[in-house]
Amino acid sequence: MTSIALPENIDSLKAYSSAKSEKLTGTTWLNANESPYAKVYETCFDTLNRYPDPQPEAVIDAYSQYSGIDTDGVVMTRGADEGIELLVRTYCQPDKDSITIFTPTYGMYKVTADTHNVSINELSQQQLADASIAELVSAIGDSKLVFICNPNNPTGSIQPLQRIAQLAESLAKKALIVVDEAYIEFCEQQSCAPLISGLDNIVVLRTLSKAFALAGLRVGFMLSNPKLLAPIRKVIAPYPVSTVVAVIAAQALSADAITQMRRQVSILNVAKKKLISWLQESEIVKEIFSGEGNFVTLQLTDKCYVQIATQMGLIMRPFLLYGQDNWLRISIGNEQELKQVKSWLAVCRQAEEV
Numbered sequence: 001m002t003s004i005a006l007p008e009n010i011d012s013l014k015a016y017s018s019a020k021s022e023k024l025t026g027t028t029w030l031n032a033n034e035s036p037y038a039k040v041y042e043t044c045f046d047t048l049n050r051y052p053d054p055q056p057e058a059v060i061d062a063y064s065q066y067s068g069i070d071t072d073g074v075v076m077t078r079g080a081d082e083g084i085e086l087l088v089r090t091y092c093q094p095d096k097d098s099i100t101i102f103t104p105t106y107g108m109y110k111v112t113a114d115t116h117n118v119s120i121n122e123l124s125q126q127q128l129a130d131a132s133i134a135e136l137v138s139a140i141g142d143s144k145l146v147f148i149c150n151p152n153n154p155t156g157s158i159q160p161l162q163r164i165a166q167l168a169e170s171l172a173k174k175a176l177i178v179v180d181e182a183y184i185e186f187c188e189q190q191s192c193a194p195l196i197s198g199l200d201n202i203v204v205l206r207t208l209s210k211a212f213a214l215a216g217l218r219v220g221f222m223l224s225n226p227k228l229l230a231p232i233r234k235v236i237a238p239y240p241v242s243t244v245v246a247v248i249a250a251q252a253l254s255a256d257a258i259t260q261m262r263r264q265v266s267i268l269n270v271a272k273k274k275l276i277s278w279l280q281e282s283e284i285v286k287e288i289f290s291g292e293g294n295f296v297t298l299q300l301t302d303k304c305y306v307q308i309a310t311q312m313g314l315i316m317r318p319f320l321l322y323g324q325d326n327w328l329r330i331s332i333g334n335e336q337e338l339k340q341v342k343s344w345l346a347v348c349r350q351a352e353e354v
């Protein structure tokens, strides 16, 4: 043997292709649901010789206040992605347990399960939206974790609070409902956080990567009841958040910064309506999922239009959906960036007329 043998589940992994892993060249980046609003943060450090606070108090306090969840129900993570991983590592036994996901959905649930040798019970977004609670409970079977991305990436669809509460109640003592609220700031009143106090089996995942415009910082939060978080606190790395990250995150969660974030969210939500109206008028667009996030997912009449965008320096996220490769997700950027999308639609239209 020339190399060290890998566990089977690791050997069969395909490299995860995130929006940023492909080396694309462009001028307008609307492929990773990032915020267009960069901000300058104060950074001055004279204590980097010391280990950081494992759960920085100022940040936990600020997020507790922002989310309405007591401080002992808040865990700070290295992005929501680490939250997903911690849940699988803590609550699933490899080679035995399964998680339920509703596809199409965020890719990291599957990647995390695969890397930990946890199997996947794949249900559909349609089932999640249309099946009765009893049917869902039966389809979920003995899965330990049920991931509900709300709003869902990439379809934007959202499940009503009441339905998630009913599902959680029906799965009490059997499974944990994980509500991934990466995009919840774009539809704030639909958060499941208020369900936490009344239910024993609900976890809400949050991030500073989207509405808070800090994808580069890598900060997420896990919200739940203290009992559910206790084992997570044993599994998490001893120092998951660097001092530098904690100082910036605390600034991002100040009252002023939250006001600014909300203002940006309303601007983006208005811009999204404008983008949707352009897409509705476009002849190269077959179907649109507008949804509740800071992105729009659409089906093109032909995937060749993606190449035209790339040639124009406009990077969006093409992907395969329902067996068809002509789908595209467009993140909501600033006015200038969306103008680029408008120009692209015009260029494609001309190309079509030729």
Ligand SMILES: *Cc1c(COP(=O)(O)O)cnc(C)c1O
Pocket (backbone or CB within 6 Å): 033, 078, 079, 080, 081, 082, 106, 149, 153, 180, 182, 206, 207, 208, 209, 215, 218, 219, 220
């Ligand atoms: C972007 C995204 C995340 C990742 O959040 P990070 O905090 O950047 O790790 C998690 N879930 C969904 C649905 C996302 O779209």
